[in-house]
Amino acid sequence: MSIDETASTNDLIARRKRLLGPAYRLFYEQPVQFVRGEGVWLYDPAGNAYLDAYNNVASVGHSHPHVVQAIARQAAVLNTHTRYLHETLLDYAEKLLATFPAGIGQIMFTCTGSEANDLALRVARTCTGGTGFIVTETAYHGVTSALAELSPSLGLPLAKDSHARLVPAPRSAGDDTGEIFARHVRGALDDMKKNGIRPAGLLVDTIFSSDGVFADPAGFLRPAVEAVRAAGGIFIADEVQPGFGRTGEQMWGFARHGLIPDLVTMGKPMGNGHPVAGMAARPEVLAEFGARSRYFNTFGGNPVSAAAGIAVLEVIESEGLLANAQRVGGYLRDQFRQLQARHPLISEVRGAGLFFGVELRHGGPAGTPAASETAAIVNALRERRVLISAAGPQANVLKIRPQLVFSTEHADILIERLDQSLQALDKT
């Protein structure tokens, strides 16, 4: 950065701290300012282009004109709420529910993934009569009071009388992954029973994003879900990160596991940046909640959000983005594997579609987590103008999540600069 840029960045950082307070965090040792986005590129004030291999919100590409036009058009005509009738929301609900397997027949709309997950907790408690939830040890499900407790990745201590139970993420990737994960879940259920806690449900991100990205072998979730259901709980698939084609083969991450969840929550890429989220449900799971509670979300399911959501589905379909995620994802996976052959620091390459966890350890898969090297790579790539991040309990997993419109040419740029960053690291 030039001296001017640094001064301007430092000024913005100081203003942020003063105005937004102490709870906000910026990415990177040298935080970055963006002023424009187009497709897979983000631009800083000097006009430098950064390849976005991280942000899954603008999943069909930054400032996608089809989505922008849909928002602008509907905002100019009408933006009200769900206590009046509006056809666009129902068209969207139909189009969205058509992407789910039979059985998932209803959808409720919120503005954020946090609101969707929080609503799922309320519905799960009502339909099961239980209060105990099982989540993974480095889970992230949202920022509300109830979800912060179920998001150990936030680093907040669990209250002694908490009804939450934490289980290790399914990280083995072997034939017995499903059985091992189910064993932990059964252990949590037993512990609830011992403490007089009735189970409400198992809540997992179906690709275990914050745990470090665990996707294989497809199907491993089934035994755990069976155990929870046998104990009277339900299965909530948190699709906020894996949903909307992220895993390539299918629209939803749970589909890789051959499961039909009881509740499915979604958000981030749903409106390509417009705040829209939702919770799909088996109608029988929703019935009791509807009998006891009414639900209203002021902005949730408004006509502009519905128009944005429809536009995103149209782009996914018309641009063939599921097939693209699968194809470019496969290409990228091969490239990561080739990098792994040259850089022993890469201990494992995991993922599905266009969602990767590239784990860094000293001394192979059983070695020491390379957390500081992971941070160094993330920052080195930022200097080379490629955006990724880190995940996992030891923060030693490169979290790579390019937009669905990524091409093999973009993949080559990412791989080349990652290779350079790894080489530079080898030399230090």
Add this chain to the structure above:
Amino acid sequence: MSIDETASTNDLIARRKRLLGPAYRLFYEQPVQFVRGEGVWLYDPAGNAYLDAYNNVASVGHSHPHVVQAIARQAAVLNTHTRYLHETLLDYAEKLLATFPAGIGQIMFTCTGSEANDLALRVARTCTGGTGFIVTETAYHGVTSALAELSPSLGLPLAKDSHARLVPAPRSAGDDTGEIFARHVRGALDDMKKNGIRPAGLLVDTIFSSDGVFADPAGFLRPAVEAVRAAGGIFIADEVQPGFGRTGEQMWGFARHGLIPDLVTMGKPMGNGHPVAGMAARPEVLAEFGARSRYFNTFGGNPVSAAAGIAVLEVIESEGLLANAQRVGGYLRDQFRQLQARHPLISEVRGAGLFFGVELRHGGPAGTPAASETAAIVNALRERRVLISAAGPQANVLKIRPQLVFSTEHADILIERLDQSLQALDKT
């Protein structure tokens, strides 16, 4: 309605029920469908214009071009999140904080009022070490798990071990209103103490919207807030409904009470329909939360939301909407009082600025609540194409909340049709 319109409405209602499930509610015995909005008018598919005297989200007028253009312009350029630097959010934060009294110096951004209130609970718990919250008996603060418990207007039973305490709304409107309300609050604090619950805060909508709209005498909140602070709790002003000029004289409802809250939550009209909300704070109240927790809200404070928020503040200023709310609000209040003189069913006219509670009782202020008549008036006005709603524990308060751009001509239409509806009711 024509037979065709009824058929189309019934079809939409059936689709809604099938797709959105049992928890959603529609307004009116004959639900209404809108397809277009402009200023204070909403239009049904047949082109009929409805005068909007209820919706405080599109507070500067439906589809206000200045706000629509700001959203369209920013969405076409960039929509990211708060982990990168972006100047527009800081400009917005500065502009917004300038509307607060000295002492309220920081703001955090969410997407909905529910998220803002839920965040306020987390911050209050952290800075006080307490868990007990005091709310009014018919309060509404949001839909998250934690807020549903603090929103008795939802009709859900309070758990036996709940740390929430309910107090009657300050409905007396006399010299002793503040003392009576403070007595109830002190009673709740005493009860917490008896049960080993440490107080976290008093959370009130500063115009008590869902309780039935209580605004007078200005200043009545002070003794209760003093009592809560003396007991170690903080004061959270829920400005989701009264905020942004609704009460006329000032931007914020708490200002009428001569108070500086510890936390202030806001939402609904903040983006004129775009999902943006926030929590303003005294920095000293936020410090401990920031030291222990990081906060990230994927869509919260994104550049499009910031652009929408700035545009709303610009419209409020350039169109002189505070002064308008005060002037037209005063005119409307006089008109309601004149109606009251002719219709004894109106037992009280309350409110501030452009937010009114018109209470209906048989036999004067101490008489029987006229709930069915209130519902009849709301529905009769819908037939006369004027939109209002009802509030209060007995649902006998007409909730009238015209947009800030209401003129005296619009007020005359509202009054005329309300008069007609009351006359028609007298005859039945």
